[in-house]
């Protein structure tokens with residue numbers, strides 16, 4: 001399915017991931033340490049500017065290459081995978097897609113140089129119901145004044161800028177949302193403490209608090225009231241990268257289980273000689289391959305300019321559930337050593353992969369998105 005250039009690209013990213021990231025992935029997780037030392041090499045390889053055009057300093061690729069990159073990084077380290085995915089899909093994409101030329105010139109070159117960008121949609125009282133945003137933006141002359149909080153924001157303590165949503169009307173009946181580009185250094189912008197998470201412990205997740213944060217009107221993203229639509233369009237693309245992240249994590253679990261099953265001897269023979277283990281491995285490999293085809297198809301659909309939103313929801317839903325099953329299955333194959341920390345990555349993958357069923361819309365929300373599209377087509381008949 002992949003062309004030579006994509007196969008070569010995969011080899012390049014895989015070699016980098018194995019040489020530089022895999023050796024420290026367990027330590028980043030155990031010490032909850034952010035991958036600071038990988039930002040420069042990833043920047044040099046263009047992994048932080050994959051969606052940014054050359055005129056803004058990026059090294060743009062097609063979506064398929066981007067998907068392959070997130071898959072390969074996540075195969076050895078979920079924390080690296082989510083950091084790269086959030087920066088590209090959620091941080092830089094909205095500026096490119098909805099920003100003015102001035103905004104692109106001000107933010108994209110810095111992002112391409114390794115300055116991380118974040119995406120603030122989720123709030124304590126607005127998760128799946130992201131349209132229920134409570135953060136308020138009040139117009140004051142040539143500024144907006146923002147008040148509110150965002151939670152569970154990837155790269156929040158590291159990002160120099162965040163795309164954030166807010167309601168722009170005091171009228172409770174007026175639920176229109178507008179997006180803004182916010183800078184970390186501005187007075188009134190505060191970052192909470194880094195969260196202690198079950199998985200993806202090397203990634204940086206924190207609250208953001210806006211307290212009379214003065215935002216110049218030049219930092220309003222697009223038209224007033226267009227923010228919710230912008231966020232949904234952004235998530236359509238982001239979900240492909242979460243699918244890729246899940247795929248990489250699931251593949252990492254499978255790789256480990258396959259090798260272990262061949263090496264581990266019980267009852268005088270490798271456990272892989274048992275049909276029960278073989279069936280388990282066969283199911284994992286088959287499901288992961290199907291998820292891979294969906295991730296690649298979704299990427300190509302996006303690049304073709306055709307509608308891809310409901311297919312990206314299907315991709316994320318399927319890939320994340322398959323990968324979660326693969327992690328559980330791998331732990332079964334490894335037995336106790338899989339449950340222990342330190343020797344094999346399976347327990348880390350098992351903790352990391354669950355996020356793929358939650359972030360950028362839970363599996364339940366993906367099913368709603370998919371069903372809505374199915375029913376819409378029925379109504380047209």
Ligand SMILES: Cc1cc2nc3c(=O)[nH]c(=O)nc-3n(C[C@H](O)[C@H](O)[C@H](O)COP(=O)(O)OP(=O)(O)OC[C@H]3O[C@@H](n4cnc5c(N)ncnc54)[C@H](O)[C@@H]3O)c2cc1C
Pocket residue numbers: 086118119120121122126127128129151152153154155197200205355358359360361362363364365
């Ligand atoms: C590691 C991590 C990183 C994240 N990074 C970001 C980020 O960078 N930016 C950002 O904005 N957010 C981020 N998030 C937040 C994430 O996107 C939200 O947590 C997610 O959308 C779910 O929201 P919630 O946790 O409030 O769950 P809730 O909305 O409270 O849902 C709780 C449960 O109810 C179910 N549910 C809710 N509504 C329905 C319904 N209508 N029908 C059926 N079931 C329903 C959900 O599926 C879920 O099972 C991150 C989260 C984590 C854990």
